[in-house]
Amino acid sequence: TRLAVFCSGGGSNFQALYHAIKRKKLSAEIVLCLSNRSRCGAMEFAREHKIKDVHLSEKQFPSFDAFTEAMLETLRSNEIDLILLAGYMRKVPDAVVGAFPERILNIHPALLPKFGGEGMYGLNVHAAVIASGETISGATVHLVNEEYDKGRVLMQQTVPVMPDDSAEKLAERVLACEHQLYAEALEKLLGEQEA
Numbered sequence: 308t309r310l311a312v313f314c315s316g317g318g319s320n321f322q323a324l325y326h327a328i329k330r331k332k333l334s335a336e337i338v339l340c341l342s343n344r345s346r347c348g349a350m351e352f353a354r355e356h357k358i359k360d361v362h363l364s365e366k367q368f369p370s371f372d373a374f375t376e377a378m379l380e381t382l383r384s385n386e387i388d389l390i391l392l393a394g395y396m397r398k399v400p401d402a403v404v405g406a407f408p409e410r411i412l413n414i415h416p417a418l419l420p421k422f423g424g425e426g427m428y429g430l431n432v433h434a435a436v437i438a439s440g441e442t443i444s445g446a447t448v449h450l451v452n453e454e455y456d457k458g459r460v461l462m463q464q465t466v467p468v469m470p471d472d473s474a475e476k477l478a479e480r481v482l483a484c485e486h487q488l489y490a491e492a493l494e495k496l497l498g499e500q501e502a
């Protein structure tokens with residue numbers, strides 16, 4: 308299975324997936340890293356590991372449609388089977404979601420459907436969880452559809468919220484959980500596809 312990861316930042320989820328695929332000997336290979344930021348940590352990691360890195364941003368194109376076409380062409384020419392969003396901070400164009408039905412995954416640092424949707428990313432997810440008095444948080448791997456954070460949930464993992472947690476502390480605990488959850492969800496999905 309040929310995987311593309313979409314990243315915008317440090318790429319710790321991308322890196323965790325990369326190592327887990329090797330360790331678990333999953334029948335998948337990350338062949339493409341696509342990012343709206345050419346110099347982010349994820350793209351550096353891709354370059355270091357001889358994974359094709361493609362910088363694609365709306366700013367490079369005269370229209371959103373041209374950007375969408377370029378993204379579709381990149382996915383097609385690399386024969387991508389499955390797209391994994393991993394800290395990707397842009398919405399996936401509807402035409403791309405349509406071209407990859409049930410074949411785009413995302414990881415969200417909270418227990419969807421709670422604490423999801425526009426604006427719920429990075430530290431403000433964790434701040435909202437703490438502010439709401441939740442004693443449990445966690446991460447969710449879900450399929451991506453046209454509505455932000457609304458696709459079918461594939462797998463979730465909980466983590467405790469400590470009474471004195473800062474958003475940073477909770478973010479750190481959830482991120483560690485994401486790193487193993489994403490690989491487990493991928494393993495499950497690949498198993499389903501092979502079954």
Ligand code: GRF
Pocket residue numbers: 314315316317318319320321393394395414415416428429430482485
């Ligand atoms: C983190 O907030 C993570 O919870 C979410 O995307 C952000 C960056 O992740 N999935 P990464 O380190 O770039 O994978």
